[in-house]
């Protein structure tokens with residue numbers, strides 16, 4: 001009998017497995033495929049990422065440093081409204097490498113991490129959970145005191161536990177060109193309805209072009225328009241789902257969700273690596289596998305930490321759907337130096353940001 005069976009070894013699952021193992025729990029973590037693949041993520045993160053990695057990670061994973069973003073109401077040739085920081089605002093990292101690195105840290109902490117084990121069913125009993133996984137030796141049933149569903153936006157565990165779905169699932173697409181580009185700005189295009197498209201310079205790893213939008217939007221058509229506008233050839237197309245808007249409940253009797261499975265993402269960018277790992281830390285700290293009542297403490301802790309930023313993030317996203325003339329006026333008025341933390345929109349009212357805004361008034 002394990003203390004925890006963790007389903008899915010992306011950033012959220014690996015982080016929880018590591019933290020729970022460090023606390024002395026017996027942890028089995030099951031990944032359906034090979035860790036880190038297939039890629040469906042830009043790996044554009046705040047510098048806080050290095051607080052969840054181990055030694056030497058920065059040298060191995062960092063691809064580029066970013067100071068700001070140029071917003072465009074139209075395509076590549078439209079006016080640019082730059083928002084920037086004096087210091088490095090964010091990093092572009094090797095996302096496949098990140099997943100492997102975090103999984104290695106979980107193993108080093110004592111978690112039993114197994115690839116090629118696809119979980120097909122989860123049954124909650126009064127005193128345990130039964131998790132069936134299909135692996136190289138056929139189906140196997142594992143027993144645990146609790147199950148952690150860290151299996152991404154289309155979570156099987158969420159479905160098996162009868163937990164509610166996130167509010168929305170966006171469709172994201174990515175492709176890469178081979179030009180090396182060390183520029184320190186990303187470009188953001190507010191052209192697809194209700195979300196955005198982007199261009200991310202990844203240093204020697206090429207340039208990434210991407211787009212996300214809700215169901216019903218012709219994502220491929222908008223993406224082709226973006227690529228045509230930049231006049232480049234792209235390869236390695238990939239796609240994935242982005243959950244927005246966590247449900248009211250992400251815990252059951254002996255199960256809980258972390259990361260994309262729980263829609264712990266930023267509503268205004270879809271980014272979820274740091275919210276997922278943050279929630280994983282709350283889960284490892286609060287949940288005692290012997291006491292299912294501690295699941296309530298996890299629900300409370302992660303929402304307390306991320307709720308205000310997610311609420312403000314929803315409001316920021318609404319600005320993507322404002323009429324174009326209003327977007328232009330707003331971007332023009334607000335662009336320039338900022339002091340906002342990219343994961344924490346509540347830092348719009350921080351002293352750092354206010355100082356940056358006031359510095360623009362100086363002659």
Ligand SMILES: Cc1cc2nc3c(=O)[nH]c(=O)nc-3n(C[C@H](O)[C@H](O)[C@H](O)COP(=O)(O)OP(=O)(O)OC[C@H]3O[C@@H](n4cnc5c(N)ncnc54)[C@H](O)[C@@H]3O)c2cc1C
Pocket residue numbers: 007008009010011012013030031032033035036037040041042043044045117118119120150151152153155156172173174210212239240241242258259260261265270271272273274276
């Ligand atoms: C196009 C796109 C671009 C993005 N760009 C960024 C970005 O720049 N920055 C950022 O912070 N976030 C970004 N995101 C979001 C980010 O990828 C997710 O928030 C993050 O991966 C969530 O981590 P996770 O561990 O919760 O889930 P995942 O990374 O999805 O990991 C879930 C794991 O569970 C495994 N799994 C699924 N089902 C099962 C099963 N039945 N049994 C066993 N294993 C299973 C999967 O194989 C996977 O490895 C992007 C997403 C998309 C789609």
